[in-house]
Amino acid sequence: METTTFETQAATGKRHRLLVMLFITVVITYLDRSNLSIAATAIAQDLQLDPAHMGLVFSAFGWSYALLQIPGGMLVDRARPRLMMALIIGLWSLATVLQGFASAFVLLLSLRVLLGVLEAPAYPTLNRIVTTWFPDSERARAIAVYTSGQYVGLAFLTPALVLTQQHFGWHGVFILTGLIGVVWALVWYALYREPSETAGINQAELDTIRRGGGLVELSSARASQPRYSAADWRAVLGNRKLWGIYIGQIAVTSTLWFFLTWFPTYLVKYRHMDFLKAGFMAAVPFLAAFVGILASGLISDAMIRRGVSATVARKVPVVTGLLLSTTIVGANFVDSPSMVILFMAIAFFGSGFSSITWVLVSSMAKKELLGLTGGMFNLMGNLSSICVPIVIGLLVKGNDFAPALVFMSAVGVVGALSYLFLVGRIERIR
Template sequence: METTYSHGQTQATGKRHRLLAMLFVTVVITYLDRSNLSIAATAIGQDLQLDPAQMGLVFSAFGWSYALLQIPGGILVDRTRPRLLLALIIGLWSLATLLQGFASAFAMLLSLRVLLGALEAPAYPTLNRVVTTWFPDNERARAIASYTSGQYVGLAFLTPALVLTQEHFGWQGVFFLTGAIGLGWALVWYSLYREPSEAADVNAAELEIIRAGGGLIELGEAGKTDQADQAGQTGYRQRTRYTAADWRAVLGNRKLWGVYIGQIAVTSTLWFFLTWFPTYLVKYRHMDFLKAGFMAAVPFLAAFVGILGSGLLSDWMIRRGVSATVARKVPIVTGLLLSTAIVGANYVDTPAMVILFMAIAFFGSGFSSITWVLVSSMAKKELLGLTGGMFNLMGNLSSICVPVVIGFIVKNSDFKPALMFMSAVGVVGALSYLFLVGKIERIR
């Protein structure tokens, strides 16, 4: 049921729903710049004479800095408003993307991927901060699912476009195009985004819906103090430093560790598809490059359906009175178990069956990808950035490990052990949610 209320005689505006389009486009761009390498990988490997182990290192280079800088990135989110921060980092990482088109050696390409990861590090904590500010609790899973789906649907429709770009302009054209798109979007974001209390096209009725439903509008309000919050008001002050108690809240909580381990599993499947999947189809399943590029879109569409379905299901369960613990865990655990279907590709020969098992696995990955809602629901509200940074750091350890591990596993030209490894990771993630993550509630 849509949340449409009136405040007195005034109908609430729907600014927060329109904002989702901006968040969606931002996610599409972040993942274009992460995955463009996978499209160009075969051609780059040939031009720069890279073996699978070296290619694995290049694939993982983004993750080295991206994961390690999640904590500094989260701290930056707690201290900087998203309008300026996101515009700045989008512009800078898009420039790093464009420069990859000029890479002429392994070291140069590796360095630019590390730089890209560093600049993208604050992106998801910033998006989570925006959605926590703009959306009430009973809309948050759908909101997160809607913008996060950009990592799947954008790639599903744009992967064929990038394949055609490479066919006509070489692998360098892939980086030039994706970099230019990001530079333009940085200007659009800065021009259009405002905090809830500053947006000209949002009225008091909508602000009341957000505030009454648990949306933290005070994150975007200047001049509020922690003392006001302690007095029962909705005040908030940006953090200027973190205490030992803050770090214990983020690192010493069993529930959060269960979420962290589970997130490693969720993102592991994603990073397989963002890195090795096109190479797997072309080099190890011997598909034509153009055909593989178009068939690769099918699992991304399946993941898109998965994440939208999980967000709708989870919020529907919340509205039906199901506990947050059950409503949030059911899609995540189910999705992780479905992601283990990736191993089925080892036992089929036809391209259609290979794509079917890959689509089931990626659907599962998408179905489990509402995990950011747990940060919104469990983190101390004054530590959203820090908790989000830690969550993303843990989850993106997979961006470091998965490409490298697969690169070394397949060095002998056998990809089957790599898919067995991916399936095992999904099982570990499901067990983490079942046995480590207890009741889902905000940490006090």
């Protein structure tokens, strides 16, 4: 009788409210990664840094961030998200504030490395939360919504950061974004709870999540396992399907890291746009990427609900988006600022459209290895955060940025081929 009551009871919508928290977290995460791109021109002038040195500064975050994805993912499999996220958000936000006081190349470089250390567990933790809170049929949409924070936040806040720099200098950009994160760390700790511990959630919603493949009891899944076995590592490193999404993720994130690092410099230095105008025009591609990620999540989940296989529903947006991202090379063949922004917007729309890739980790990883698999996935993907800024810095000669955009287009082709020929059927690894 009790079961019947639960089944007829309307499910609460706590999981949908949770998405607001995840969205804000991602906005703050990417503000602290991308604030350097806004301040880069002024920093280069103030600290007398050439393109090669700026490439190193741009990539410094990625050195530690990528390297620590595996330890970060292992930590996620054992730590509870409430304390984990509050702690790392607060610490990386303090590191961001300190960047506002950097007075030399080495100090700025070191603080960017520290930022990567502290942000390393963030995305594996977010993926674990979504896998815990959402059924399979809603997961791509949920991931699309919170991932869109990396685009919409920058689209609307880039002009604000540009104005901040105009009035308070590049130092103010880092201090402002860091203080926002410190406040959010406190809010996260006050509000977040696991599904079974959330006030106001009813059994109907817990059953909806559980029956749909959400891992509601994940918090205790590995409590008795002190370390990973050789079989765990083989599952993560020895599977062709996973290598397909690892390689594909390098391509997906490469376009993103171009926009997070060199894009404003490209507009100001190589396309000779006014700094303030470039700041506002730079928002257009981020808005396009925002539309792309939301559209891909809605389309992918709609295909699942209509009975389309997970293989088709998940892979089509990713491959389509990667192919669209190759259009970035078109900016090499136009002169007007509006046409440059158009090609950039199409390419970044494609990048956004391909960015539901975390749903593949949720759908394919062994359930007790979500953190480890997510860490490896994010490690591979964020190799681009190391390589792309440095390679572009080396490819750029004089006033010629064209080779860098050819490189970006080629990376998109490689990613699409990886999904087409390596990933195969989307299913959970047993």
